[in-house]
Amino acid sequence: MQNKPANTELERYALELGRCARLAGRELALASGSVKDRCIAQLSGLLRARTGDLVAANERDIAAAHQSGLTTAQIDRLRLTSGRIESMVRGLDDIIRLPDPVAEIIDRTVRPNGLMIEKVRVPLGVVFFIYEARPNVTTDAAALCLKSGNAVILRGGKEAMHSNRAIQALIRESLANCGLADHAVQMVDNPARELVDHLLHLSEYIDLVVPRGGEGLIRRVAAQAKMPVMKHYQGICHVYVHEAADSEMARRVILNAKCQRPAMCNAAESLLVDRAIARDFLPSALAALRDAGVELRGCPETQEIAPGVRAATEQDYATEYLDLKLSVRVVANLDEAVDHITRFGSAHTDAIITSDAAAASQFARRVDSAAVMINASTRFNDGGEFGLGAEIGISTDKYHARGPCGLRELTSYKYVVRGAGQVRNA
Amino acid sequence: MQNKPANTELERYALELGRCARLAGRELALASGSVKDRCIAQLSGLLRARTGDLVAANERDIAAAHQSGLTTAQIDRLRLTSGRIESMVRGLDDIIRLPDPVAEIIDRTVRPNGLMIEKVRVPLGVVFFIYEARPNVTTDAAALCLKSGNAVILRGGKEAMHSNRAIQALIRESLANCGLADHAVQMVDNPARELVDHLLHLSEYIDLVVPRGGEGLIRRVAAQAKMPVMKHYQGICHVYVHEAADSEMARRVILNAKCQRPAMCNAAESLLVDRAIARDFLPSALAALRDAGVELRGCPETQEIAPGVRAATEQDYATEYLDLKLSVRVVANLDEAVDHITRFGSAHTDAIITSDAAAASQFARRVDSAAVMINASTRFNDGGEFGLGAEIGISTDKYHARGPCGLRELTSYKYVVRGAGQVRNA
Numbered sequence: 074m075q076n077k078p079a080n081t082e083l084e085r086y087a088l089e090l091g092r093c094a095r096l097a098g099r100e101l102a103l104a105s106g107s108v109k110d111r112c113i114a115q116l117s118g119l120l121r122a123r124t125g126d127l128v129a130a131n132e133r134d135i136a137a138a139h140q141s142g143l144t145t146a147q148i149d150r151l152r153l154t155s156g157r158i159e160s161m162v163r164g165l166d167d168i169i170r171l172p173d174p175v176a177e178i179i180d181r182t183v184r185p186n187g188l189m190i191e192k193v194r195v196p197l198g199v200v201f202f203i204y205e206a207r208p209n210v211t212t213d214a215a216a217l218c219l220k221s222g223n224a225v226i227l228r229g230g231k232e233a234m235h236s237n238r239a240i241q242a243l244i245r246e247s248l249a250n251c252g253l254a255d256h257a258v259q260m261v262d263n264p265a266r267e268l269v270d271h272l273l274h275l276s277e278y279i280d281l282v283v284p285r286g287g288e289g290l291i292r293r294v295a296a297q298a299k300m301p302v303m304k305h306y307q308g309i310c311h312v313y314v315h316e317a318a319d320s321e322m323a324r325r326v327i328l329n330a331k332c333q334r335p336a337m338c339n340a341a342e343s344l345l346v347d348r349a350i351a352r353d354f355l356p357s358a359l360a361a362l363r364d365a366g367v368e369l370r371g372c373p374e375t376q377e378i379a380p381g382v383r384a385a386t387e388q389d390y391a392t393e394y395l396d397l398k399l400s401v402r403v404v405a406n407l408d409e410a411v412d413h414i415t416r417f418g419s420a421h422t423d424a425i426i427t428s429d430a431a432a433a434s435q436f437a438r439r440v441d442s443a444a445v446m447i448n449a450s451t452r453f454n455d456g457g458e459f460g461l462g463a464e465i466g467i468s469t470d471k472y473h474a475r476g477p478c479g480l481r482e483l484t485s486y487k488y489v490v491r492g493a494g495q496v497r498n499a
Numbered sequence: 500m501q502n503k504p505a506n507t508e509l510e511r512y513a514l515e516l517g518r519c520a521r522l523a524g525r526e527l528a529l530a531s532g533s534v535k536d537r538c539i540a541q542l543s544g545l546l547r548a549r550t551g552d553l554v555a556a557n558e559r560d561i562a563a564a565h566q567s568g569l570t571t572a573q574i575d576r577l578r579l580t581s582g583r584i585e586s587m588v589r590g591l592d593d594i595i596r597l598p599d600p601v602a603e604i605i606d607r608t609v610r611p612n613g614l615m616i617e618k619v620r621v622p623l624g625v626v627f628f629i630y631e632a633r634p635n636v637t638t639d640a641a642a643l644c645l646k647s648g649n650a651v652i653l654r655g656g657k658e659a660m661h662s663n664r665a666i667q668a669l670i671r672e673s674l675a676n677c678g679l680a681d682h683a684v685q686m687v688d689n690p691a692r693e694l695v696d697h698l699l700h701l702s703e704y705i706d707l708v709v710p711r712g713g714e715g716l717i718r719r720v721a722a723q724a725k726m727p728v729m730k731h732y733q734g735i736c737h738v739y740v741h742e743a744a745d746s747e748m749a750r751r752v753i754l755n756a757k758c759q760r761p762a763m764c765n766a767a768e769s770l771l772v773d774r775a776i777a778r779d780f781l782p783s784a785l786a787a788l789r790d791a792g793v794e795l796r797g798c799p800e801t802q803e804i805a806p807g808v809r810a811a812t813e814q815d816y817a818t819e820y821l822d823l824k825l826s827v828r829v830v831a832n833l834d835e836a837v838d839h840i841t842r843f844g845s846a847h848t849d850a851i852i853t854s855d856a857a858a859a860s861q862f863a864r865r866v867d868s869a870a871v872m873i874n875a876s877t878r879f880n881d882g883g884e885f886g887l888g889a890e891i892g893i894s895t896d897k898y899h900a901r902g903p904c905g906l907r908e909l910t911s912y913k914y915v916v917r918g919a920g921q922v923r924n925a
């Protein structure tokens with residue numbers, strides 16, 4: 074970009090955001106852990122103190138959302154209640170308690186020639202975070218980036234504009250009070266998609282883009298971006314009930330994986346059952362799922378065992394319902410289950426239920442997903458549940474970070490080599 | 500790609516390479532360390548046993564290279580002597596001695612709910628390696644990918660075609676003898692650049708591309724690739740002589756960093772000297788560099804101190820000479836040195852020479868490069884010198900791997916979670 078004139082307003086705005094973020098990132102990379110924590114604590118305090126203002130700003134978004142016909146679920150995600158603000162506060166307090174990842178010595182070796190080689194954790198630099206119209210995500214993302222020493226450019230769903238502006242005012246106040254760079258956290262204050270496109274080209278100023286939201290948005294971002302993208306497209310998660318499964322455990326896990334929060338990416342979308350136990354397991358398990366309101370789509374064998382189940386198409390196996398719907402398939406054995414998951418899965422989270430340790434190990438080795446669960450619900454693929462703290466997203470890629478991405482996954486490293494004048498001879 | 504018909508021969512060939520690599524990679528990911536080591540040992544043995552054949556094949560490349568007017572340096576890199584084949588053998592034997600990275604448990608935690616969470620190292624999948632006409636690189640790259648469990652598609656410089664085909668025959672023989680997948684190591688046997696372009700679009704089959712060679716090639720690959728690229732564009736490496744430097748050490752380090760192998764990416768291209776010591780340090784240091792055949796280009800102060808030095812332009816400071824040339828600049832202090840490196844450097848390797856520990860730490864924190872050297876030559880930024888073993892390249896990116904990239908850097912990880920039927924309640 075540097076050789077082309079910024080020929081539009083939006084391009085100029087994008088360049089300005091990028092340049093300011095790069096400079097702020099350089100400052101922030103050197104900030105001490107205590108200053109960063111103090112800033113997050115300030116923000117936490119301000120959220121509590123200004124809850125009324127935030128709710129009022131949010132009401133403007135909610136009113137506009139009703140006007141523009143958002144769904145009830147969308148409006149629910151958009152809403153800031155005092156309870157939700159309280160959990161934003163708790164989220165920030167949790168991040169404060171996590172160790173500062175920056176400047177951590179990851180590894181240290183002394184070479185035969187006396188050189189001491191340290192691998193030191195450093196921030197990535199500048200993160201561009203694109204996310205849904207969920208204003209409660211704003212503070213979490215800002216705090217994760219701040220604490221990991223990264224400047225961030227926030228681009229929330231436009232329906233949350235008033236709420237996000239109100240939150241951004243508190244973030245700026247906290248940064249200023251702690252002497253941190255103004256532009257450490259910037260917000261894109263223009264809903265134009267072209268602006269996002271311009272930002273996605275600024276690889277010299279932005280080191281990582283993290284898109285969240287619908288698959289279409291994420292694919293568009295990944296196709297445009299000239300910098301790395303931390304993402305998952307889909308969560309087509311499977312629960313495979315192996316012939317050596319404890320049926321009661323299997324029923325409990327699939328119910329939880331499907332029903333506890335069906336709109337989450339780590340909810341199950343497909344149930345695979347070994348033929349050897351299908352007649353024993355499926356009738357009661359499917360009845361329990363139906364009782365929980367789940368609409369079932371099954372293979373011919375499933376339909377034969379449990380009459381009334383609608384036929385599953387190939388498309389069903391490839392669909393992330395994000396809803397109380399489940400595809401069900403009887404498989405010959407572990408091989409066929411692994412093949413099905415390899416073909417239809419999205420490398421997010423897949424579970425096996427079995428009391429056979431060898432089968433569990435086989436499954437864990439051969440299923441190429443970010444997380445493989447053995448006798449546990451797919452819903453556990455989550456930064457908090459894994460003990461990593463808050464997460465900015467879950468990655469299904471293999472490059473850099475895989476699975477839940479928290480503070481550490483927002484960092485890189487550098488080598489620092491200390492010598493006494495050593496030179497190289499060969 | 501999957502929805503578009505393969506409408507050209509080359510596109511079909513690319514798809515075939517990609518599909519075969521993906522299937523071979525799945526098999527290879529599950530291969531035991533001992534089988535992989537046995538295969539590399541076979542190859543090592545075959546290189547020795549067939550040295551005569553390899554040299555003969557190489558002679559055809561050398562003859563063609565003379566015809567097509569390659570430079571002496573290019574022809575030297577292309578040549579396979581029995582001595583060079585012997586060092587290929589030693590390179591393979593070194594890789595055999597490295598631990599198998601695959602299936603290593605990187606981290607293990609037990610959560611309060613009893614879930615045991617393991618972070619397990621896994622291969623990336625399929626690597627596409629594009630490299631210079633240096634046939635000795637072929638075996639190293641094949642062995643690194645094989646040992647890290649990755650299928651690889653090799654695309655060497657076309658001038659090395661006969662040599663590479665002869666090496667590939669030995670690789671296939673080794674794979675077959677050990678029962679490993681035929682397509683674990685494939686070679687692109689068509690020099691068309693369009694074929695490379697097609698391969699760079701196959702993100703569903705290729706997980707990483709590693710380009711080596713000139714900056715132009717690497718930029719073209721990075722612009723085209725739909726998958727991650729492990730790379731550095733340039734190595735504009737600095738040696739900064741701080742006012743508290745030991746002059747004798749500084750002279751030794753800059754001579755080594757510039758002259759020992761000037762065509763390497765970790766050779767120094769710029770010397771920065773604090774004003775306070777410039778009059779003492781520069782005359783003898785520059786005389787020693789000139790005696791070693793180095794052509795100097797200096798700032799006005801350098802020119803005043805050392806008459807006869809040609810003027811350095813801004814372009815000089817931004818140039819990777821890869822030759823016996825050096826730009827020299829007098830700076831006010833550490834701040835100015837860091838600013839210069841931030842502006843003109845390439846985030847590869849930068850050194851400070853100082854006996855002041857605080858200055859060294861400042862420099863190490865503020866210089867945002869893959870490796871920062873304190874009182875040591877820039878030439879040490881190398882997998883072997885860092886104790887990582889052989890490397891497939893050096894990365895200046897921050898995402899995934901930075902610095903020398905060996906076996907570990909060619910891997911990802913997965914989470915394997917073992918439970919006893921746990922479900923999630925919140």
